[in-house]
Amino acid sequence: PARVLDRYEFAGELSLSGELRPVRGTLAMAYAVTLASVGAASEKGAAEKSPLRGFVVPAESADEAALVGQVLIYPAKTLLQVVEHLRAEAGEADARRIEVHQAMVRLTPPTYPEMFDVKGQLAARRALEIAAAGGHSVLLVGPPGTGKTMLAQRFAGILPPMTTDEALESAAVLSLAGQFATQRWATRIYRSPHHTASAVALVGGGNPPMPGEISLAHHGVLFLDELPEFERRVLEALRQPLESGLITVSRAARQVEYPAKFQLLAAMNPCPCGYFGHKTIECRCTPDLVARYQDRISGPLLDRIDMRVEVSSFTEEELTTLGDGEPTRFIAERVRKAYHRALSRQGKLNDHLQPAEIDQVCTVTGAVKQLLHAAAVRLGWSMRAYHRVLKVSRTIADLAGTDELATSHVAEAIQYRRSLREV
Secondary structure: OHHHHOOEEEOOEEOOOOEEEOOOOHHHHHHHHHHHHHHHHHHHOOOOOOOOOEEEEEHHHHHHHHOOOOOEEEEEOEHHHHHHHHHHHOOOOOOOOOOOOOOOOOOOOOOOOOHHHOOOOHHHHHHHHHHHHHOOOEEEEOOOOOOHHHHHHOHHHHOOOOOHHHHHHHHHHHHHOOOOOHHHOOOOOEEOOOOOOOHHHHHEEOOOOEEOHHHHOOOOEEEEOOHHHOOHHHHHOOHHHHHHOEEEEEOOOOEEEEEOOOEEEEEEOOOOOOOOOOOOOOOOOOHHHHHHHHOOOOHHHHHOOOEEEEOOOOOHHHHHHOOOOOOHHHHHHHHHHHHHHHHHHHOOOHHHOOHHHHHHHOOOOHHHHHHHHHHHHHHOOOHHHHHHHHHHHHHHHHHHOOOOOOHHHHHHHHHOOOOOOOO
């Protein structure tokens, strides 16, 4: 009867023998069912509470779907089981119901590479700490072998722990692409596409449209190594999602919108040979060649990257005297405190502040304002760059545990807006 069917959603692939086979996106479907149920309940009001909806899925997909919660998961192996369950729900005494599935998944805390492995590079580690606390994007510039990739691989470990909603959203996108695994629940995703990746691979597309790397890195880290080696049109496709946190994939027959709130880390060599500014190896590139190489990254894209950080080389003597790195847990604790300080003040990361909110929480006066104005005039900042410096300054102040933006906070933020030729 329709009254019974209206309480259920169904997903799965039906074989010719009547067996139900798993399909991609089961968790995403279960999450959509939950959101729809919550929306319907809010429209009806608190006086009329809607019962939880049922979601019938292949038995092999039940554990994944059950992670969502707030929806009843019914695992079925065959179509006959589904029919029997619906007959029982309709009141037929001789029919057999399917029992609600309880997830048989052992959720373990996420593990990440240890920042303790990184020796030296204090400036780069400080920049990543600021980026993690405020949600800022970073460009690492330095010769080969200085630790840019190593730092990026450990960045996810110092980010604040994922909330349940963030974990669900991330898992839903991965589920759509068939890449979700229950052991990766609530783990900050780290994606590092090769520089030969196409625009479709990076932002999504195909037929039917599928999420790209920027969506698979939702609430995680997108690391673009060898940034100038990416095709220019591929990089330009990042401009809109970096601002909005969404990507709309349009095709002739349909249009799909995917979330893309990723944290961008990028790395590049300072020149084609890689050794411009190296302490012991001489660069073979002419100044014109260095300039052309750096100009492969467009001004509009570079303007959207909050922090540009030099990852310097070491001499032989420095290599033998480098001290131990700092454990991830210590950095993560400082990041966590600054993150919660921002949330308690404005309910969002500093990087997500809108212009009106920046005026409220990033107030500068006196010498601080003069310093900021002088830097903006000298460096030719856009209004976007000016706001991004203020947001980075706000994060630095949060890490210091202060409400007011001081000259030292703004001065440090200004250092991260240097042009590539100054890095």
